[in-house]
Amino acid sequence: MAQFNVEFDATGFTRNATVSAGQLSDAFIQAFNARHAKARTFPKGVATLVRGQVCPERSGNRAGTRCFVTIVLAVEAPHEEAAENFYPPSAFLKLLFDVLGENQGNEASLSLERGWEITAIESLETELA
Numbered sequence: 621m622a623q624f625n626v627e628f629d630a631t632g633f634t635r636n637a638t639v640s641a642g643q644l645s646d647a648f649i650q651a652f653n654a655r656h657a658k659a660r661t662f663p664k665g666v667a668t669l670v671r672g673q674v675c676p677e678r679s680g681n682r683a684g685t686r687c688f689v690t691i692v693l694a695v696e697a698p699h700e701e702a703a704e705n706f707y708p709p710s711a712f713l714k715l716l717f718d719v720l721g722e723n724q725g726n727e728a729s730l731s732l733e734r735g736w737e738i739t740a741i742e743s744l745e746t747e748l749a
Contacts, residue, residue: 624703627740632730635684643673667694
């Protein structure tokens with residue numbers, strides 16, 4: 621089985637007009653991966669969480685803020701085409717989406733505006749020379 625980093629993007633909205641950009645810390649990611657690996661609670665095909673970040677759009681809207689959310693997962697798949705068609709359960713992505721909203725000290729509850737899209741795939745296999 622090959623491994624691929626698969627990037628999932630979504631757009632969210634929060635009523636917090638002062639939400640700041642941020643990402644999950646390395647310590648958080650390590651603890652998250654260790655906890656889920658030990659408990660065997662990663663969804664089938666997910667090897668690890670690689671990265672998570674939120675970036676607010678600065679539109680000057682006092683009613684709230686649109687945020688762009690990126691989650692990168694290391695995924696096990698037989699080939700790149702299978703990785704391109706891989707989607708973990710929406711509840712797993714929602715869990716990470718919610719953590720990003722809360723983890724930045726924003727006390728921001730993010731609401732998902734539309735579904736997740738795969739925007740990038742990177743093979744983690746190294747070629748032998």
